[in-house]
Structures are given as C-alpha cells and as structure tokens.
Amino acid sequence: MVRVLLPLPVVLPLFTAALSILVARHQKVQRAMSVLTLLAVLASAGMLLHIADTDGTAVVQLGGWAAPAGISLVADRLSALLLLVSSAVLLAVLLYAIGQGVADGRRSTLAVFHPCYLVLAAGISMAFLTGDLFNLFVAFEVMLVASYVLLTLDGGKAQVRAGMTYVVVSLLSSTLFVTVVGFVYAATGTVNLADAADRMADLPAGVRLALGLTLLVVFGIKAAIFPLFSWLPDSYPTAPSPVTAVFAGLLTKVGVYAIIRTQTLLFPGDEAIAAVLLVLAVLTMVVGILGALVQDDLKRLLSFTIVSHIGYMLLGLGLYSAAGLAGAILYTVHHIVVQTTLFLVAGLMERREGTSSIARGGGLQRVAPLLGVLYLLPALSLAGIPPLSGFLAKLGLMQAGLADGGALAATAVGAAVLTSLLTLYAMGRVWSEVFWGPVAEVVPDADATDRIDVGTERTPRLMLGATVLAVIGGLAITLIAGPLYALSARAADDLVDRSTYVDAVLVAEEDR
Amino acid sequence: MTGNLTLALTIGVLYTVGTYLLLQRTLTRVVIGLGLLAHGANLLLLQAGGPAGGVPFSTKDGGGTVGVDGGTADPLPQAMVLTAIVITFGVTAFLLALAYRSWVLTGEDEVQDDVEDRRVARLSHEHHEAPRPVRPEDEL
Numbered sequence: 001m002v003r004v005l006l007p008l009p010v011v012l013p014l015f016t017a018a019l020s021i022l023v024a025r026h027q028k029v030q031r032a033m034s035v036l037t038l039l040a041v042l043a044s045a046g047m048l049l050h051i052a053d054t055d056g057t058a059v060v061q062l063g064g065w066a067a068p069a070g071i072s073l074v075a076d077r078l079s080a081l082l083l084l085v086s087s088a089v090l091l092a093v094l095l096y097a098i099g100q101g102v103a104d105g106r107r108s109t110l111a112v113f114h115p116c117y118l119v120l121a122a123g124i125s126m127a128f129l130t131g132d133l134f135n136l137f138v139a140f141e142v143m144l145v146a147s148y149v150l151l152t153l154d155g156g157k158a159q160v161r162a163g164m165t166y167v168v169v170s171l172l173s174s175t176l177f178v179t180v181v182g183f184v185y186a187a188t189g190t191v192n193l194a195d196a197a198d199r200m201a202d203l204p205a206g207v208r209l210a211l212g213l214t215l216l217v218v219f220g221i222k223a224a225i226f227p228l229f230s231w232l233p234d235s236y237p238t239a240p241s242p243v244t245a246v247f248a249g250l251l252t253k254v255g256v257y258a259i260i261r262t263q264t265l266l267f268p269g270d271e272a273i274a275a276v277l278l279v280l281a282v283l284t285m286v287v288g289i290l291g292a293l294v295q296d297d298l299k300r301l302l303s304f305t306i307v308s309h310i311g312y313m314l315l316g317l318g319l320y321s322a323a324g325l326a327g328a329i330l331y332t333v334h335h336i337v338v339q340t341t342l343f344l345v346a347g348l349m350e351r352r353e354g355t356s357s358i359a360r361g362g363g364l365q366r367v368a369p370l371l372g373v374l375y376l377l378p379a380l381s382l383a384g385i386p387p388l389s390g391f392l393a394k395l396g397l398m399q400a401g402l403a404d405g406g407a408l409a410a411t412a413v414g415a416a417v418l419t420s421l422l423t424l425y426a427m428g429r430v431w432s433e434v435f436w437g438p439v440a441e442v443v444p445d446a447d448a449t450d451r452i453d454v455g456t457e458r459t460p461r462l463m464l465g466a467t468v469l470a471v472i473g474g475l476a477i478t479l480i481a482g483p484l485y486a487l488s489a490r491a492a493d494d495l496v497d498r499s500t501y502v503d504a505v506l507v508a509e510e511d512r
Numbered sequence: 513m514t515g516n517l518t519l520a521l522t523i524g525v526l527y528t529v530g531t532y533l534l535l536q537r538t539l540t541r542v543v544i545g546l547g548l549l550a551h552g553a554n555l556l557l558l559q560a561g562g563p564a565g566g567v568p569f570s571t572k573d574g575g576g577t578v579g580v581d582g583g584t585a586d587p588l589p590q591a592m593v594l595t596a597i598v599i600t601f602g603v604t605a606f607l608l609a610l611a612y613r614s615w616v617l618t619g620e621d622e623v624q625d626d627v628e629d630r631r632v633a634r635l636s637h638e639h640h641e642a643p644r645p646v647r648p649e650d651e652l
Contacts, residue, residue, distance in 0.1 A: 069588075138595060138599070141599045141603070144603075145599075145603060148603075149606075152610065155613060157617050157618065163610055164611070164623065167603070167606070167607050167610060168534075168542060168546065168607070171546050171550075171600075172534065172546065172549070174599075174603075175546070175549045175550050175553045178553040178554065178557055179556055179557075181557060181592065182553065182556040182560040182589075183560070185560040185561070185588075185589060186559070191588075191592070
C-alpha cells in the first residue's frame with residue numbers, strides 16, 4: 001500500500017504533465033487532467049498523513065536499493081502534514097487560475113501553464129518526501145525550473161527583468177547547494193539524510209558548524225531570510241496573480257522545511273547555529289515588516305510580509321525545543337494557507353480596481369462588500385488577532401520562547417510582538433486606503449501584470465469560489481487548531497528524538 | 513582521503529573567475545560566470561568521491577575495495593555529477609533565452625536596476641534638485 005502511495009505525489013503529476021503537453025490543443029481536457037491529478041495527490045497526501053500518524057514513519061526504498069546506497073522516500077508526520085496542506089493550496093490556486101484563464105481567454109500561454117504547474121507540484125511533493133540530500137537538490141531544481149517558466153509566462157519587460165534576477169539568484173543558490181553536497185559527501189561519505197545524521201556526530205565540531213551554516217545559507221536564499229531576501233519582493237509581484245499566490249504560499253515554505261529538516265536531523269541542538277537562527281529570526285521579522293510599511297503596491301507589500309513572517313518559523317526552530325518546533329510547524333501550516341489567500345484576494349482587488357496601487361484605490365467596501373470580508377479575515381489572521389489561526393500559532397511560539405528563559409529568546413519574542421503590531425498596521429493601511437474613503441474612479445493600470453479586463457463587474461465565479469474556499473480553509477485551521485497543534489507537537493517530538501526518522505529509514509523492513 | 517592537487521587548483525580558479533564574472537553588469541558575463549561556477553561545483557563533487565580507481569572491467573585486478581588502488585572508483589558522485597550537469601545545462605539554456613528576450617525588448621545587455629533602487633535614486637535626486645527652502649536669515 002505504502003509502496004504505491006508514497007511515490008504517487010511525485011510520479012503522478014510528472015506523468016500527467018507529459019500527457020498534458022500532448023493534449024495542449026484541448027484546453028478542457030488539460031484542465032480536467034490537472035484538477036483530477038491534484039485531487040489524487042491530495043487524497044494520497046491525506047492517507048499518508050493518516051499512516052504516518054498511526055503506524056509511524058512510512059519509508060519506500062526506490063528501485064529496491066537499501067537505504068544508504070539507494071534513494072529513500074520518507075513520509076513522517078511533518079512532511080506528510082506539509083504535503084497535505086500544500087496540495088490543498090495547489091488545488092485551490094489551480095481552480096482560481098482556470099477561472100481567470102477562462103475569463104481572459106489567453107490560449108497560447110495557458111497551454112504551457114498546466115504542464116508547468118504540474119511539474120511544480122511534483123517538485124514540491126518530492127522536496128517534502130525525499131530522504132536524500134542530493135535528491136532534495138533535484139527536487140528543488142524540478143520545482144525551480146517550473147517556477148522560472150511560470151514567472152516569465154507573459155514574457156513582457158517587467159517579467160523578463162524580474163525573471164532574470166530570480167533565475168540568477170536561484171541558480172547561484174543551486175550551485176552552492178551542489179558544493180555543500182560535495183562537502184557533505186567528502187566529510188561523511190553519504191548523502192542519505194538518516195545515514196549522515198549518524199555519521200555527522202563523529203566529525204570535528206568546526207567542520208560540522210561549517211556544513212550547518214553553509215546549508216543554512218543555501219536554504220536561506222530559497223526561504224528568503226534576512227539578508228538573503230531582496231530578490232523576493234522584486235520578482236514575485238510581476239507574475240500573474242495565481243502564480244504569485246502559489247509561489248508566496250509554497251516555495252519559501254519548502255525552503256523553511258529544508259532548513260528545519262536538515263538542522264534538526266544533521267546538527268541537533270548546536271548552540272552556535274541556534275543563536276544564529278534566533279538573531280536571523282529577529283532581523284528577518286523586523287526588517288521584512290519595515291519594508292512592507294512603506295510599499296504602495298499591494299503585491300509588493302504582501303511580498304514583504306512573506307519575508308517578515310518567515311522569521312516566526314526561524315524563531316521556533318532557533319529555540320530548538322519540542323514546543324518551539326511545534327509552534328513553528330503550526331505557523332508554517334497557517335502561513336501557507338493565509339498568505340496564498342491574501343494574494344488571491346489581491347488578484348481579485350486588482351481586477352476590480354484596475355491597479356494594485358494602494359493610493360489609487362478607494363471605496364471598494366461599498367462597491368464590493370464581499371471582497372472586504374474576504375480580505376479582512378486572512379489579513380487579521382496574518383496579524384494575529386484572536387481567535388484566528390495566526391493568533392494561535394503565534395501564541396504557541398511565544399509561550400515556547402518565554403519558556404526557554406534565555407535573553408536572546410526573550411528578545412525574539414519581543415520582536416515577534418512588535419512585528420505582529422506592525423503587520424496589523426500594514427494590513428489596516430490597505431483597508432483604510434482601498435476599502436474606505438470615496439469610491440475611486442477605475443483607471444486601468446498601464447503595466448497591469450495580469451493583462452485582465454480591469455475594472456469590470458465581471459469576476460468569474462470560479463475565481464471567487466476558489467478564494468472563498470481558501471478563506472474557509474484558513475478559518476478551518478482555527479476550528480481544528482486543538483487536534484492540529486497536538487499533531488504538530490507529535491511531529492516536533494519526532495524531530496527532537498531523531499531515532500524515529502533514522503531507524504525508519506536505515507533498519508530494513510523485515511528487521512523491524 | 514587523498515585529493516588531486518591539479519583538480520583542486522582548477523576548482524579554485526573556476527570558483528574565482530565565476531564569482532568575478534557573476535558580479536559584472538553585463539548579462540552575458542553573468543551567464544558565463546554561472547556556467548563556470550557550476551563546472552567548479554561539479555568538479556568538487558567529483559573530487560569528493562575520492563581518488564580515481566582502476567578500469568571498471570579489468571581482468572587483471574578486478575575486485576578490491578572502492579576507492580583503493582586497483583579497485584573501481586566510487587560511482588555515486590559520478591552519477592550525481594551527471595545529474596547536476598544535465599540540470600545546469602537546461603537552466604543555462606533557459607537563462608540564455610531569457611537574456612536574448614531581454615535584449616530584444618530593451619536593446620541592451622545590461623542588468624536593469626532594481627525597482628526599489630530606482631525609486632530611492634529618484635527620491636534622492638529630487639531631494640537634491642529641489643530649491644532650498646527660504647530661511648528667515650535669507651531675507652535679511
């Protein structure tokens with residue numbers, strides 16, 4: 001059962017992507033294929049989470065080669081949970097994109113959209129499921145190559161300029177990744193994460209610290225932590241809304257997942273790295289949100305909030321306690337859903353107003369009250385207003401931070417509170433400029449990124465439906481926060497007690 | 513583990529030149545720089561696999577331990593390098609296409625300024641160009 005279920009989220013989207021290119025002329029077939037594939041991935045992710053939570057970590061050795069030599073796919077509680085959330089988000093954004101595509105009728109680019117989107121889904125699934133450092137590199141590349149194409153889909157001036165920055169920065173971090181893989185192989189003689197976790201303990205402390213910090217830089221670029229984030233607010237906003245939404249929700253979180261996985265498994269409780277992580281968490285939170293405060297473009301503003309809130313996840317990891325990690329996991333789940341939702345709503349607002357400039361908007365609340373509700377719920381959740389999911393996740397992190405007792409942890413908690421307040425201010429500024437005030441006249445933006453019928457009453461039902469679905473998903477996290485936090489805590493316990501993961505991968509099935 | 517000095521020096525040179533080219537403003541140089549960096553990284557991965565072994569299918573002294581004289585070389589890093597080469601090749605091709613598209617659209621081969629940079633530059637420019645506010649002592 002597991003042998004089929006575990007590779008499915010990777011293999012199925014890749015296979016359908018190939019088929020999807022073949023039927024590029026039949027858009028309805030393409031759409032149906034994409035939706036069905038992601039539904040299947042969602043179902044298998046759900047079953048994997050159930051298996052990982054009840055029967056323990058699920059492992060498949062690809063091609064029948066035993067662990068250290070072959071490639072292992074591993075689904076423990078953390079990866080299965082993130083896989084489930086990400087496939088749900090991918091599905092919601094796909095529906096939104098289909099709605100927008102149907103309304104705008106851009107045939108040529110849409111033919112490429114579906115295959116690329118499926119490859120992106122496969123890359124994200126593989127990054128979550130792999131138990132091998134080099135395979136993680138391949139997963140990142142699969143995901144990034146698809147994202148390069150999606151980002152530059154329109155091929156306009158702005159997209160090419162942003163794409164250039166994005167591709168060069170990503171390629172540099174990939175080269176650095178290959179370098180680190182070489183270092184790890186030279187030092188330990190393995191790239192299997194579980195095997196390396198065992199052997200890493202025998203290395204001299206200096207070598208271990210160097211490897212840990214270099215891996216942090218590699219994944220820090222992908223996760224957009226301070227000071228490696230400047231490419232993000234510059235490139236994300238130029239893509240079409242659904243593409244930005246899925247990048248914002250998922251790509252940086254894959255980087256965060258990779259940081260959590262490698263740091264907890266390979267360099268457990270290294271005090272120097274933990275201190276570095278806490279300092280970076282504070283700087284990422286504060287610098288990110290200060291950037292968001294001065295932006296006029298809604299999408300750029302939201303991009304800066306991504307950067308800022310990555311800091312919360314680092315804070316949880318830097319504490320390196322079960323409670324801190326549980327908070328970080330819950331925060332990641334919450335942030336994936338809420339940030340994606342906000343970008344989807346921003347797309348709808350831009351469609352209505354003809355611009356994503358905050359200053360040029362106004363009075364939207366009178367024209368489109370539903371949009372107001374859809375914006376306000378995730379925005380307040382992002383800022384951490386009780387009883388929404390952001391509040392619960394932040395509460396978990398802050399309690400863990402204060403329980404730590406250290407001065408650095410206390411400072412980080414203070415910075416987290418400050419960032420929450422500033423987020424509320426940034427979100428409130430959007431509300432008062434765009435939704436309140438006199439109704440602004442719709443002037444189509446000269447360089448609108450979506451090439452859409454701006455300022456029309458016509459919002460396709462599917463786009464609106466997908467956004468409502470995403471908002472409800474965010475509210476659902478609040479409702480099931482109790483069981484979800486318990487699950488995060490169990491996942492965090494697995495991370496702290498590494499033997500669960502290592503034994504599952506290295507001890508052959510018949511010996512267990 | 514013993515290393516190969518020539519290989520180590522080559523890797524060093526590739527990283528140095530690659531980094532230098534990456535810092536240039538011309539897109540073509542950036543692309544070439546990334547290519548050199550990737551070559552350096554691939555060689556480093558190869559070097560990580562230890563010394564080269566004997567011929568894989570040799571009748572004379574087949575067998576032996578991996579990496580030891582007479583035995584075969586460690587195949588794992590070579591497999592990884594092959595994968596990395598293919599990936600770099602694909603991405604570099606895409607980057608070249610993007611650079612060409614940029615040249616078609618803007619007519620120049622230079623990296624455009626960051627949006628934020630331009631905004632800051634404009635602000636500071638306006639600040640300097642603006643006439644100095646009239647102070648009370650000026651009127652005396």
